[in-house]
């Protein structure tokens with residue numbers, strides 16, 4: 001039985017209890033400071049437990065950002081580098097392979113691959129990153145390239161997005177991460193990343209990927225210059241895509257970090273509070289009724305907020321992670337890697353049951369030497 005009692009939330013409570021879809025207007029109510037956060041969280045937790053029970057999912061994963069040199073200048077980005085900046089780097093084949101070897105030695109099931117759009121890199125280099133890793137370390141699931149990158153590859157090759165995805169899939173691409181979404185609404189997108197792939201290209205990429213049998217994730221970067229209606233618009237667009245294709249696995253709300261990037265410095269933006277982080281987690285769970293999983297990315301939120309998030313709608317806290325650069329460049333103070341024992345303890349401390357999953361949400365079964373993907377974890381709809 002729910003304890004929620006705030007009048008402003010009463011109609012929403014009724015809908016959530018009945019399993020009915022919330023409207024954009026409901027979303028704006030959830031955004032309102034008059035909607036008490038603990039009650040919003042309680043409603044999100046109801047949905048979370050209905051879909052995922054007591055599970056707290058994680059995986060053993062690593063990141064690869066094979067270059068940070070980027071033609072774009074998104075104002076929120078602390079990771080990118082100019083071509084001749086001493087901070088810039090561009091990995092060769094040996095460095096990429098070394099990361100694959102390290103990942104496999106450490107039991108990783110997934111490599112998350114994103115990065116800059118190097119002024120001089122040809123499409124073949126990006127493809128080779130995937131084929132080298134896939135050919136040499138076939139047990140690693142390669143979750144790679146946001147729609148911003150796929151759109152860039154389409155420009156480099158002068159081919160359609162579908163062709164790029166088919167070609168990357170042939171090279172070993174396993175699924176798409178959720179990045180590059182930022183805020184879809186043009187009022188904001190034009191101010192923070194005006195040149196890169198717009199919302200329609202982002203959706204086209206995911207739609208095509210799903211039609212090719214690839215699964216993907218989705219994100220929203222919040223807590224900078226956007227307003228609540230931009231965030232709700234963003235979530236509704238994601239929900240509509242999911243109604244159409246069913247290919248989105250996980251939504252990851254991304255909390256803006258203001259250090260070392262133009263947006264934070266020029267507009268003097270403060271980092272979103274922990275309360276804002278929890279509200280966005282809960283709103284994501286409540287609005288995205290057709291997406292199975294909500295992730296509290298501990299690297300970005302901090303471990304404590306990620307733990308609380310497991311009662312505010314989230315059922316997953318990402319993975320052990322190694323080599324994360326993007327949020328650490330923007331001021332994240334979290335560790336760069338967590339051991340399996342630590343991530344399981346972090347989940348268990350919240351009362352949830354830690355479950356190791358692979359990228360496609362299958363239970364991971366391990367023996368001393370190797371691992372295999374077991375049954376698909378089926379979330380209730």
Ligand code: SF4
Nearest residue numbers: 070072074077080116
């Ligand atoms: S967010 Fe991505 S596309 Fe934008 S500047 Fe940074 S690396 Fe480049």
